[in-house]
Amino acid sequence: MRTFRCTCGARIFFENTQCLACRRQLGFLPNALVLSAIETQGNGTFATPHGEYVKCSNYVEQGVCNWMVPSGAGNGLCQACGLNRIIPTLTPENRALWAEVETAKRRLIYGLDRLHLPVKSKHDDEENGLAFDIKSDTPQARVLTGHDDGLITINLSEANPAQREQIRMSLRERYRTMLGHFRHEIGHYYWDRLVRGSPSLPRFRELFGDEQSDYGKALTRHYAAKPDPNYAESFVSTYAAAHPWEDFAETFAHYLHVEDTLETAQHFGLTTELPAAPSVAEIDDFEKLMSEWYELTITLNALNRSMGMPDAYPFALSLAVKAKMAFVHDLVRRAR
Numbered sequence: 001m002r003t004f005r006c007t008c009g010a011r012i013f014f015e016n017t018q019c020l021a022c023r024r025q026l027g028f029l030p031n032a033l034v035l036s037a038i039e040t041q042g043n044g045t046f047a048t049p050h051g052e053y054v055k056c057s058n059y060v061e062q063g064v065c066n067w068m069v070p071s072g073a074g075n076g077l078c079q080a081c082g083l084n085r086i087i088p089t090l091t092p093e094n095r096a097l098w099a100e101v102e103t104a105k106r107r108l109i110y111g112l113d114r115l116h117l118p119v120k121s122k123h124d125d126e127e128n129g130l131a132f133d134i135k136s137d138t139p140q141a142r143v144l145t146g147h148d149d150g151l152i153t154i155n156l157s158e159a160n161p162a163q164r165e166q167i168r169m170s171l172r173e174r175y176r177t178m179l180g181h182f183r184h185e186i187g188h189y190y191w192d193r194l195v196r197g198s199p200s201l202p203r204f205r206e207l208f209g210d211e212q213s214d215y216g217k218a219l220t221r222h223y224a225a226k227p228d229p230n231y232a233e234s235f236v237s238t239y240a241a242a243h244p245w246e247d248f249a250e251t252f253a254h255y256l257h258v259e260d261t262l263e264t265a266q267h268f269g270l271t272t273e274l275p276a277a278p279s280v281a282e283i284d285d286f287e288k289l290m291s292e293w294y295e296l297t298i299t300l301n302a303l304n305r306s307m308g309m310p311d312a313y314p315f316a317l318s319l320a321v322k323a324k325m326a327f328v329h330d331l332v333r334r335a336r
Contacts, residue, residue: 001107001260002267004035014110015103017059017066027055027068028106030079033113038068045071056081062090064099067106080109083121086133088156094136100159101134104178108186111260114281116336117190122150130189145181147188147249154181172227174237174314180253187252191245194331207324208251209244218243234320248328251321255328258293265296286329290322 004012010021012035017026024037029050038046038053046053046068053068056078067078075082081102088094112119122129129150135143136156143155157163159178168176195204205211222242235241240250263280265271273292274280283289297313304312317325 001110001264007037014107015066026066027053027059028066029053029068030109030113031070033110035066058102062095064095064102065106079113079119080106082123083109083119083130083132084134085122085131085151086135088134088136094156097136097156097159098134100178101154101156104159104182105132107179107260108182108256111183111256112186114263114279115259115332116281117332118193118335128193130186145185147185149192150189152182152185152189154185172238180257183253183256184249186256187249188245190252190331190335191248194335195248200327200331203327204248205244207320207327208247211244213243215243215245232316232321233318236315236317236321236324247324251324252328254315255325255332258289258325261300262289262292262296265292270296270299284333286326289329290317290325 001014004014006012006019006022006024006026008019008022008024010019012019012026014028014035016035018024019026019037025040025046026035027038027046027048028035029048032050034050036048036050038048040046041052044054046055048068052071054071054076056065056067056069057076058065058078058081059067065078065081067080069076069078077084083105088098090098109119120129122131131151133151133153134156135153137143143153143157145155145158146153158167158181164176164178167173195201219242222239227238228241231238231241235247235250236254237250240247259280262271262274266274266276266280269276271292272295273288274283280289294317297315300312304310
C-alpha cells in the first residue's frame with residue numbers, strides 16, 4: 001500500500017479521515033485510487049480534484065469507512081461497503097471488530113482494483129457477482145469463514161487478534177491475518193470466474209491437481225493428519241496441500257501479498273530492480289517481480305529479527321510453488 005499527499009503537502013495514509021497537519025477532511029476515491037482532501041460544498045457533497053463526491057453512508061453514520069461515492073451514483077454505499085449483504089449486530093465490541101474487518105476488506109478491494117480484476121456486486125449481477133456476509137458466532141451456531149458461489153462469509157471473531165493467534169497456533173499455521181482471510185476467499189471466487197470451464201483448466205490440473213476429487217473427504221484427511229514436513233516442496237502452506245481448490249486459493253492469496261508488498265516497497269524506494277514507474281500492477285515480467293521479491297523478503301525478515309520479532313515472511317517458495325504463482329500471474333494479466 002502506497003501513501004498519498006494532502007493538498008497541503010503532508011503525507012497521508014490509506015485509513016486516514018483527516019490530515020494531521022492541516023486538519024482537512026480526507027476521503028478515498030475508488031475510481032481514481034487516491035486518498036484526497038475533500039472540501040465540503042454545504043449540501044452533503046464534497047469537491048475533490050477528481051470531481052464531486054459524497055461520503056459513503058458507513059463513513060457518515062457508522063465511522064467505519066473513509067471511502068467516497070461519486071455524487072448522484074449508487075445507493076449511498078461505496079464500492080467496498082456496497083458488497084456487504086449482512087453485517088453483525090453493532091454492539092460496542094462488535095462495532096470495533098467490524099471496523100477492523102472493513103479496513104482489511106478495503107485493502108483487498110484496493111488491490112483488486114489496482115490489478116484491474118473484475119469486482120461486481122451481487123446486487124448488480126446475482127449469478128457472477130460478489131457479496132460478503134460478516135457475522136458473529138451465536139450460542140446456537142458457529143460461523144465458518146468460507147466462500148460459496150461468490151458469497152464470502154467472514155467470522156467477526158477473526159478480527160480479534162488474541163483469538164486469531166490462538167487459532168493460528170492450534171492449527172500450526174505460520175501466518176493468519178484478517179487480510180489474509182479475505183485474499184484467500186477471493187481466490188476461490190476468482191477460480192470460479194477465471195478457471196472453471198475455461199481454456200486454463202487443463203493447465204490448472206497439471207499444476208494443482210484434479211479439483212473434481214472429493215472436497216469433503218480431502219478436508220477431513222487434512223485435519224486428521226499431521227502436516228507433511230516436506231509440504232514446502234510443492235505447496236505454499238500446509239493448508240494448500242488439502243485440496244486443489246485450497247491450493248489455488250492459498251497461492252492466489254500469496255500472489256496478492258506479493259503484489260501489494262512490492263507496490264509498497266516500490267513506493268518507498270526499497271526496490272532495486274523496479275523503477276518508480278510503471279507500477280508493479282502493470283509489470284508483466286513475472287521473473288523480474290519474483291527476483292525483486294526474493295531480495296525484499298530477506299530484508300523484511302532481517303529487519304524483524306533486528307527488532308526481536310518473528311519473520312515477516314515465514315515462507316519458502318519452491319520451483320513448484322513458483323510455477324503455480326506464474327499461472328496466477330498470467331490469469332490476472334489476461335483478466336485485466
